[in-house]
Amino acid sequence: MALSSSGGYVASSSLQDLGDSSLPIFNVERVQLQFSISSDFVAAQVANNVLVLALSTGRILRIDLDSPADIDDIDLPKKASEIGLIRRMFLDPSASHLIITTTLGENYYLHTQSKQPKALSRLKGVTIESIGWNPSLPTASTREILVGALDGNIYETYIEQSNEFYRREEKYLKSVYKISDGPVTGLWIDSRPDVRRILVASPNRLLHFAGRVGRQGQEGSGSIFTKLFETEAPTVQEGTDSASSAPSSLAVSPDPPNTSSREAGLEDGTFAWLTGPGIMYGSLQSSADPSNLGIRTFNNLKAFDRLKIPASDNASGRKRPTRDPIQGIALTQWHILAFVEGRIVAVNRLDDRIVYDQLVLDPSQNAIGLFADLKKNTFWLFTKQEIFEIVVNDEERDVWKIMLKDQKFDAALHYAHGGAQKDAVATASGDFLAGKGQFLEAAAVYGKSSKPFEQVALLFIDQGEQDALRKYLLTKLATFKRTFIMQRVMIASWLTEIFMTKFNNLDDTITTKAELIAETNTAETKDELASVRSEFQDFITRYKGDLDSKTTYEIISSHGREQELLSYATAVNDYNFILSYWVQRERWSEALDVLKKQTDPSIYYKYSSVLMIHVPTELVDILMRHPDLNPRNLIPALLNYTKDNAGPLSQNQATRYLVFCINQLHSTDAAIHNTLISIYASHPAPSEAALLSYLSAQSSHPPPSYDADFALRLCIQHSRVQSCVHIYSLMGQYASAVSLALKHNEIDLASIVADRPADSNPALRKKLWLAVAKKVISQQGTGSIKTAIDFLKRCDLLRIEDLIPFFPDFVVIDDFKDEICAALESYSRHIDTLKTEMDESAATADSIKDDIKRLDRRYAIVEPGEGCRVCGLPLLSRQFFVFPSCQHGFHSDCLGRKVVEGSGLTARGRIRELQASIGRGGSGARREREVRELDALVGKECILCNDFAIRLIEEPFLSDADNKDEWAV
Numbered sequence: 001m002a003l004s005s006s007g008g009y010v011a012s013s014s015l016q017d018l019g020d021s022s023l024p025i026f027n028v029e030r031v032q033l034q035f036s037i038s039s040d041f042v043a044a045q046v047a048n049n050v051l052v053l054a055l056s057t058g059r060i061l062r063i064d065l066d067s068p069a070d071i072d073d074i075d076l077p078k079k080a081s082e083i084g085l086i087r088r089m090f091l092d093p094s095a096s097h098l099i100i101t102t103t104l105g106e107n108y109y110l111h112t113q114s115k116q117p118k119a120l121s122r123l124k125g126v127t128i129e130s131i132g133w134n135p136s137l138p139t140a141s142t143r144e145i146l147v148g149a150l151d152g153n154i155y156e157t158y159i160e161q162s163n164e165f166y167r168r169e170e171k172y173l174k175s176v177y178k179i180s181d182g183p184v185t186g187l188w189i190d191s192r193p194d195v196r197r198i199l200v201a202s203p204n205r206l207l208h209f210a211g212r213v214g215r216q217g218q219e220g221s222g223s224i225f226t227k228l229f230e231t232e233a234p235t236v237q238e239g240t241d242s243a244s245s246a247p248s249s250l251a252v253s254p255d256p257p258n259t260s261s262r263e264a265g266l267e268d269g270t271f272a273w274l275t276g277p278g279i280m281y282g283s284l285q286s287s288a289d290p291s292n293l294g295i296r297t298f299n300n301l302k303a304f305d306r307l308k309i310p311a312s313d314n315a316s317g318r319k320r321p322t323r324d325p326i327q328g329i330a331l332t333q334w335h336i337l338a339f340v341e342g343r344i345v346a347v348n349r350l351d352d353r354i355v356y357d358q359l360v361l362d363p364s365q366n367a368i369g370l371f372a373d374l375k376k377n378t379f380w381l382f383t384k385q386e387i388f389e390i391v392v393n394d395e396e397r398d399v400w401k402i403m404l405k406d407q408k409f410d411a412a413l414h415y416a417h418g419g420a421q422k423d424a425v426a427t428a429s430g431d432f433l434a435g436k437g438q439f440l441e442a443a444a445v446y447g448k449s450s451k452p453f454e455q456v457a458l459l460f461i462d463q464g465e466q467d468a469l470r471k472y473l474l475t476k477l478a479t480f481k482r483t484f485i486m487q488r489v490m491i492a493s494w495l496t497e498i499f500m501t502k503f504n505n506l507d508d509t510i511t512t513k514a515e516l517i518a519e520t521n522t523a524e525t526k527d528e529l530a531s532v533r534s535e536f537q538d539f540i541t542r543y544k545g546d547l548d549s550k551t552t553y554e555i556i557s558s559h560g561r562e563q564e565l566l567s568y569a570t571a572v573n574d575y576n577f578i579l580s581y582w583v584q585r586e587r588w589s590e591a592l593d594v595l596k597k598q599t600d601p602s603i604y605y606k607y608s609s610v611l612m613i614h615v616p617t618e619l620v621d622i623l624m625r626h627p628d629l630n631p632r633n634l635i636p637a638l639l640n641y642t643k644d645n646a647g648p649l650s651q652n653q654a655t656r657y658l659v660f661c662i663n664q665l666h667s668t669d670a671a672i673h674n675t676l677i678s679i680y681a682s683h684p685a686p687s688e689a690a691l692l693s694y695l696s697a698q699s700s701h702p703p704p705s706y707d708a709d710f711a712l713r714l715c716i717q718h719s720r721v722q723s724c725v726h727i728y729s730l731m732g733q734y735a736s737a738v739s740l741a742l743k744h745n746e747i748d749l750a751s752i753v754a755d756r757p758a759d760s761n762p763a764l765r766k767k768l769w770l771a772v773a774k775k776v777i778s779q780q781g782t783g784s785i786k787t788a789i790d791f792l793k794r795c796d797l798l799r800i801e802d803l804i805p806f807f808p809d810f811v812v813i814d815d816f817k818d819e820i821c822a823a824l825e826s827y828s829r830h831i832d833t834l835k836t837e838m839d840e841s842a843a844t845a846d847s848i849k850d851d852i853k854r855l856d857r858r859y860a861i862v863e864p865g866e867g868c869r870v871c872g873l874p875l876l877s878r879q880f881f882v883f884p885s886c887q888h889g890f891h892s893d894c895l896g897r898k899v900v901e902g903s904g905l906t907a908r909g910r911i912r913e914l915q916a917s918i919g920r921g922g923s924g925a926r927r928e929r930e931v932r933e934l935d936a937l938v939g940k941e942c943i944l945c946n947d948f949a950i951r952l953i954e955e956p957f958l959s960d961a962d963n964k965d966e967w968a969v
Contacts, residue, residue, distance in 0.1 A: 023393050023394070024356065024393065025335075025346065025355055025356060025392065025393055025394065025395055025397065026335075026337075026344070026346050026355070026356040026358075026390055026391070026392060026393070027390070027391045027393065028344055028358055028360050028381070028388050028389070028390050028391075029388065029389050029391055030386060030387075030388055031386075031387040031388065031389055033387070034068060034069065035071065037055070037385070038055075038057070039055045039056045039057045039059075040055070040056045040384040040385060041053055041054065041055060041056075041368055041382060041383070041384050041385070042054050042055065042056050042085055042086050042087075042368070042384075043086050043087065043088050043089045043100075043368060044089070044368055044369065044371065044380075044382040044387075045089045045090065045091035045098070045371060046091070046371050046372075046373045046378070046380050047091045047092065047093050047094065047095040047373055047374065047375065048093065048094050048095035048373065048375045048376065049064065049065045049066055049095075049373065049375070049376050049378075050062065050063070050064055050065065050091070050095035050112075051063040051065055051380075052089060052091055052098060053382075054086040054089055054100070055086075056080075056085060056086075057080065058075060058076045058079065058080040058083075058085070058086065059073060059074065059075055060073075060074040060075070060076070060086075060089075060100070060110070060117075061073060061074075062074060062098075072115055074110065074115050074116075074117065076100070076108060076117055077108075077116075077117060077119065078106075083102045083104055083106040084102040084103035084104030084105075084106065085102060085103050086100055086101075086102055086103075087101050087102055087103045087127075088100075088101050088128065088129075089101075090128065090130075090131040092131075092133040092138075092142070093133065093374045093375055094138035094375070095112060096111065096112045096138040096139070097109070097110075097111060097112070097133075097142050097159070098110040098111075098112075099120070099128065099131060099159075100117060101127065101128040105124060105125040105126065105127055106119065106124065107119070107120040107123040107124065107126065107128060108120060109159050109161070109169050111161045114161060118161065118162075118169045119169075120159070120168075120169055120170055121168055121170075122157065122168060122170040122172075122173035123147065123155070123157070123170065123173060126147065126149050126153075126155065127149055127150035127151070128147055128148070128149060128150075129148050129149060129150050129183045129184050129185055130147075130148035130184050130185055130186050130187045130201075130249075130250070131145060131146065131147055131148065131187060132145060132146035132147075132148070132187030132188055132189040132198065133145055133189065134189060134191070135189055135190060135191040136191060140160065140161070141158065141159060141160035141161070142157075142158065142159040142160070143158060143219070144156060144157075144158055144223075144224050144225065145157060145158070145159070145189075146176070146187050146189060146198070146225065147187075148183070148184025148185070148186070148187045148200070149183070149184060150183045151183070152178050152179040152180060152181070152182060152183060152184060152202070153175050153177075153178050153184070154175070154176055154177040154178065154179075154184055154187070154200065154229075155173055155174065155175050155176065156172075156173070156174050156176045156223045156224070156225045156226070157170045157171075157172065157173045157174075158170065158171040158172055158219075159171075171221075172221075172222060172223065174222075174223045174226065176223060176225045176226050176229045177200070177229040179200065179202050179205070179207070181202050181203065181204050181205055182202045182203045182204065182248075183202065183203070183248075184200060184201070184202060185201050185202055185203060185248040185249050185250065186199070186200070186201030186248070186249050186250020186251075186273070187199070187200060187201070187250070188250060188252055188271065190284070195210065195211065195212055195213075195290055196209075196210070196211070196212075196213050196224075196225065196228055197209070197210045197290070197293065198210075198225075198228070199250060199271060200234070201248065201249070201250035201273050202248065203239070203246065203248040203275065203276070204238070204239045204240075204275070205236055205237065205238055205239060206236070206237040206239065206250075206273050206280070206298075207234040207235070207236055207237075208234055208235040208236075208237070208293070208294035208297055208298065209228060209229065209232050209234050209235075209294075210232065210290035210291075210293045210294060211228045211231060211232035211290055212227070212228065212290075213225060213227060213228050214226070214227035214228075234294070235294025235295055235297070235298055237273075237280070237298045237301065239273070239275040239277075239280065240275065240276070240277045246275070246276030246325045247274060247276075247325060247326065247327050247328065248273075248274055248275055248276075249273075249274045249328065249329060250271065250272070250273055250274075251271065251272045251274070251329050251330055251331045251372070252269065252270070252271045252272075252284070252331060252374070253269050253270040253271070253331040253332070253333060254331070254332070254333070254372055254373070254374040254375070254376075254377045255374060255375055255377070256333060257333075257377055268283050268284050268285060268286050269283070269284040270282070270283055270284065270331055270349065271284055271331075272329055272331050272336055274326060274328070274329045276306075276325050277305060277306055278303060278304050278305040278306040278307075278308075278326070279303070279304040279306075279326065279329060279336060279338065279347075280301050280302070280303050280304075281301070281302055281304070281331075281336060281349060282297060282298070282300045282301040282302060283297070283300055284297065285297045285300065302349075302352070304336065304347055304352055306323065306325060306326055306340075307323070308347075308352065308354070309323075309326075309338070309340055309345050309354065309357075310354075310357065311323055312341040312342070312343065312359075320341075323341070324340060324341050325340070326338045326339070326340045327339050327340060327367065327370075328367070328369050328370035329370065330370050330371065330372040330379050331349075331372065332346075332372075332377070332379065332392055332395055333377070333395055333396065334348060334349055334350065334395050334396055334399055335347060335348055335349060335355065335356075335395065336349055337370060337372075337379055337390060338370075339367060339369075339370040339381060342359055342360060342361035342362065342363060342365065342367075343357060343358060343359050343360060344356070344357075344358050344360050344370075344381065344390060345357050345358075348398075348402070350399065350402040350403075350406075351402050351405075355398075360381060360388060361383060365383050365384075366383065366384065367381060367382065367383050368382040368383060368384065369381075369382060377392065379392070396415050397417075399411075399415040400412045400413070400414075400415040400416040400417075400421055400425060403415060404424070404425055404428055407432060409425060409428070409429035409432065409445075412425045412429075413425045413426070413429070422448070423448075423449050423450045426445050426446070426448045426449035427446075427449040427450065427451050429445050430442045430445040430446040430449055430451065430456075433445060434446075434459065439460060439463060439465040439467075439468035440465075440467060440468050440471055442468065443456075443460065443465075443468040443469070443471040443472035443475065444471060444472075444475055446472055446475075446476075447471070447472050447473075447474070447475020447476045447478070447479065448475060448479060453476065456472055457469065457472070457473075460472060466498060466501070466502065467502075469498065470495065470498045470499070470502070473491050473494060473495050473498070474495065474539065476491060477491045477492060477495070477543060477546070485546075488543075488546040489546055489547070489548055491546075492543050492546040492547050493547065493548065493551055493552070493555065495539060495543075496547065496552055496555050496556065497555055499532070499535075499536045499539070499564075500555060500556060500558075500559040500561055500564065501559070502532055503529070503532065503533070503536075503559070503561055503564065504559055504561075506525055506528060506529040506532065507529070509522075509525050510522045510525050510526060510529070533563075533564075536564065536567070537567055537571075540567060540568050540571040540572075541571050544568075544571045544572050547568075547572075549572060549574070552568055553565070553568075553577075556568060562581075565577075565581070566578060566581065569581075575594060575597075575598055575600070575603055576603065576606070578594050579591055579594055579595065579603065579606075579607050582594065583607060583610055583611075586614070588611070588614050588615045588618075591607070591611065592611070592615060592618050592619070592622065595607065595611070595619075595622060596622055601626075601628065601629050601630065601633075604623065604626065604629055604634070605629075605633045605634065608623075608634050608637035609636060609637040609640055611637075612637045612638065612640065612641040612653070612654075613640065613641055613644070616641055616645075616653035616654075617653055619653075620653045620656055620657045623657055624657065624660050624664075627665055631657070631658070631661045631665075631667060631669065631672050632669055632671050632672065634657070635671060635672070635675050638654035638657065638658065638675065638679075639654075639675065639678075639679075641653065641654050642654045642679050642682075646684060648685065649679075649680070649683055649685060649690050652679065652683075654679055655676060655679055655680070655690075658672060658675060658676040658679070659676070662676070662705075667705075668705045669705070670705055670706060670707055672705075673698075673704075673705045673706035673707075674706050674707055674710055674711070676694065676706075677691065677694070677706055677710075677711045677714060678714055680694065681711075681714040681715055681717075681718045681720050681723070682714070682718055688720050688722050688723050691715075691720060691723050692722055692723060692726060695711075695723060695726050695727065695730075696726070699726075699730055704730065708727055708730065708731055711723075711727055712724060712727045712728070712731075715727060721740065721741070721744045721746060721749075722746075722749065724737075724740055725737045725740055725741050725746070725749055728740065734757060735767070737750075738750045738772065742772065742775045745779075747772065747775065747779075750772050750775070751772055858884045859884060860882040860883070860884040860887055860889075861887075862875060862876065862880075862882060862889060864876075866889060868880065868889065868890055868891045868894050869888050869889060869890050869894075869944060870890055870891065870894035870895065870897075870898060871891060871894050873891070875889045875890075875891065877891075878891055878892070878893075879891070879892040879893075880892060881895050881938070881939045883939075883941075883942040883945075885942075885945075886942050886944070886945050888942050888944050888945070890943070892938070895938055895939070895943065896911065896915070896934075896938045898943050898948070899911065899937070899938050899940075899943065899948075900912065902943065902948040902951060907937065910937065911934065911937055911938065914930050914933060914934040914937070915934065917930055918930055918931060918934065
């Protein structure tokens with residue numbers, strides 16, 4: 001069965017009701033012409049939506065049905081009296097080429113792009129009955145075509161339109177075959193690479209030719225069919241002898257509306273041969289071998305007897321005693337249309353059932369013929385005055401039912417429409433396959449049908465077909481909607497149980513065969529096991545959302561299927577289970593492989609403790625590739641690892657990761673830094689190099705990220721003297737640092753710390769050095785005082801007098817006599833320097849006193865008429881200020897206004913406050929004090945010589961109040 005993987009189908013209550021439609025399949029409609037016809041039709045053709053009508057007057061009307069208003073009105077070159085009436089017309093399927101034959105044997109050719117028919121001189125006198133068109137159309141020429149004549153001759157010709165007067169339209173004409181039993185009533189040509197297939201129809205025989213053609217020279221230069229007719233013997237289908245007047249024709253089915261049927265291999269095309277007794281029809285079989293193609297085609301012929309068509313009623317309403325032969329046929333996709341006794345009768349080709357019988361013409365009316373448009377799937381009936389179209393509506397609606405009765409389930413499913421029809425096909429085909437024992441195929445079909453679930457499941461269980469049951473459940477699960485949660489969960493759980501049972505059975509089979517027969521080949525069973533395992537993997541991947549995790553784990557575990565457990569856990573992303581599985585079995589490499597693929601930080605935190613103990617280097621490599629982790633959460637694992645690791649610090653993976661976090665990730669988390677200090681300080685190695693290197697690096701970027709108090713306690717606890725001193729220094733506790741260094745006899749370290757206060761706190765520095773000096777002198781003893789004093793010269797703040805209290809009571813002065821003398825000389829020079837500075841200060845004081853006395857005698861001369869430097873009015877007109885140093889004078893109010901403008905906010909406010917207070921009047925000491933303060937603020941300095949004058953640079957030369965015209969040049 002070749003069923004699609006679409007969803008399930010809907011059940012139907014009755015097969016008889018499926019496919020019924022309110023509209024009939026066929027309906028004959030009269031065509032209303034948009035123009036008047038002055039004479040009768042004598043011939044007609046239709047192809048590719050182009051309608052060609054021939055009138056008794058010799059006119060030809062060519063109508064494009066897509067734009068029926070545009071009509072080509074064409075006349076034959078000669079009058080009807082000269083050439084006869086138009087007898088028949090032949091139009092190729094593409095509507096590119098039209099051949100017209102008359103009653104007097106004249107034949108004409110008309111191209112679709114021309115309105116001037118051209119006489120076919122080579123065919124003059126040939127009464128054309130049929131034409132086999134070249135299947136490679138449309139082309140500019142007809143290419144090689146076959147012409148069937150009334151006398152039984154078959155001609156090959158090549159027609160190409162030409163505008164040259166002396167050039168014939170036919171490039172050549174050659175008789176290639178002749179039948180002896182009458183006219184050639186039908187021709188059909190099929191083309192394949194280098195092979196041609198030809199059907200030739202006469203009233204009593206149907207001939208089938210198939211073989212290679214021979215082409216010599218260029219296209220159109222000569223006959224290609226001669227070789228085929230000469231070398232290939234035809235396959236002949238004899239018909240029943242009929243009267244010579246009985247109509248005979250050959251019809252082929254039109255192109256399918258869509259190519260799905262042909263692509264699916266369900267329909268090869270059909271032909272029908274009309275004879276006097278009835279119709280013979282069959283499939284146009286396809287085969288790569290042309291030698292047996294005719295036999296295959298004719299072996300499957302079916303006959304439809306004319307007697308199967310009910311007799312017509314006569315004028316009195318009774319059945320006519322005689323029956324006329326069928327006058328014309330046409331093929332639709334699934335039916336034969338027959339025109340008989342004025343009726344259109346449609347016969348289903350699949351079961352010979354008449355599905356339509358409609359009287360169209362009165363007994364007095366004669367029909368020109370029944371025609372089919374093979375490209376557009378339209379069908380037409382022409383009379384001398386009228387045109388009818390046989391409209392087809394949903395022709396294949398009942399095809400699926402016929403296919404189903406014939407047990408052609410693939411074809412039935414292809415043509416079934418809607419869920420109900422497809423369900424009926426699926427159920428019937430499933431029952432058929434199950435009856436034949438093909439349970440696997442039946443399972444796939446049952447899964448898409450509405451057959452009760454329990455019936456199908458019990459059928460497979462009773463038959464012991466676990467594989468079929470598995471396939472059925474998988475198919476059924478795919479058809480359930482997502483909203484059917486309970487059903488999907490139950491089926492998925494059942495499938496898990498079935499898969500586990502299958503795995504165990506296969507494993508048992510492999511083991512049993514290997515034990516019973518040492519050399520047995522279990523490859524086939526192993527291949528099946530691999531196939532089922534792949535199927536299980538696809539199942540859990542696709543339906544993991546329908547599997548309850550707890551139930552699934554229990555089912556798989558109950559069967560002891562560890563590999564399937566891991567497969568399921570991987571499918572549902574349960575990496576906690578996978579990691580736990582590998583860790584419990586101490587499969588560290590597998591655990592790390594799983595861990596590498598994780599993106600959830602919680603998984604790293606959970607398993608870091610155990611992995612850090614067993615695979616620290618590999619784990620740290622993985623952790624360093626995940627900067628998104630929070631190192632704080634990994635601290636317990638790092639400390640747990642460090643507790644039992646006594647190796648060198650250079651190989652310690654905990655410090656490696658912490659240093660990476662600090663240096664590469666730039667972590668400032670105090671917990672990270674404190675953990676690193678704890679590991680460095682508690683390590684049993686005596687060296688403090690690593691710890692000091694870290695502390696030094698931190699001190700270069702203050703403030704440090706670690707807790708100084710915590711670090712100090714750890715260093716004291718583990719006797720890390722140098723580190724303690726460094727931390728004390730960093731905390732500014734230099735006295736404690738020096739004291740600790742001296743306590744552990746670290747004189748050089750104490751000296752370095754003592755120099756750190758430098759110029760910021762000389763007193764502290766001296767105090768620290770005195771402590772160092774005391775320690776140094778006490779260690780040197782009486783015999784090495786000179787050495788101690790040389791050591792202490794490293795500090796320029798220490799004097800000999802500062803050191804004397806630290807010397808022993810019975811020390812020989814000769815050991816530091818030179819230092820005492822140098823100190824006394826230094827004091828003497830310092831005293832002389834102080835005396836000189838005192839003399840200079842006394843002279844400076846006398847000079848200042850003289851300047852103060854001269855200030856009382858300063859004056860300024862105001863000339864008569866001298867004006868105020870602000871307003872320009874005479875200075876003596878009112879109270880004024882004069883500055884002796886620069887001789888500038890200002891009125892008091894003018895100077896006050898300028899000072900207010902140029903002063904700061906505070907001074908400006910104070911001046912206005914004093915002016916307001918003085919303006920209110922009053923007397924006494926307060927007024928005098930305010931006047932003095934105001935004069936001091938206003939007359940503090942000349943406004944033309946102080947900073948106020950400098951700020952005037954930013955002021956423009958002209959203000960808004962100035963007359964700018966005065967500055968015009």
